[in-house]
Amino acid sequence: MSTTPPRVLATDAALDLIRLLEGKHGPLMFHQSGGCCDGSAPMCYPLGEFLTGDSDVLLGQIGGCPFYMGRAQFEYWQHTQLAIDVVPGRGGMFSLEGPEGLRFLTRSRVFTDAEVAALEAQETGSR
Template structure:
């Protein structure tokens, strides 16, 4: 199965640091205000998910969700969570560290498209 979302080693290090401070984490790719389409990291349970959110998989033991509208836009691409220096303007946990998570994307090949990992509605995740 081809994963729909991946993560860089640098982003894994940041997640380890945030997890030590905040406990279990989730990511959400909303495409809304603040940093636009930057992925946001929250303590698990502090971001309300509903039937408008889709679970794409896990990155470094964190569930990764995306809004349905953004999924329609990004469904042809594999997303990779990475970091860049600079303070973002979101509510994401990494902002006080002077960095922010970003998304890098690439189109799937035809062979990959036929073998994508399944998605689920957020309401189907425990």
């Protein structure tokens, strides 16, 4: 029996920054940007400030915060696990971490064939 891998996870540094931001802003949410002004960075918002809908996919949670990605972008990334990390620098201008001198960064890896099969089985079973 295979274990279903998370679609998104966070490093310890990202979890530390999430806790800091929650202390300042309350509950949070993330949306993986598809480009434009802030590139393709994970954007951090107060929970509910970024409106999601049918065009967004909930990938999972990091640090107890929901993490979304646009459905069109998900079609390209569905075979990839996202690992949210933190690096020094300036975050996206609309993302909460900007003033902290740090920014969230998405790292990724392609799922193995077994992991893809487990994800597909889980998603088929939840329909």
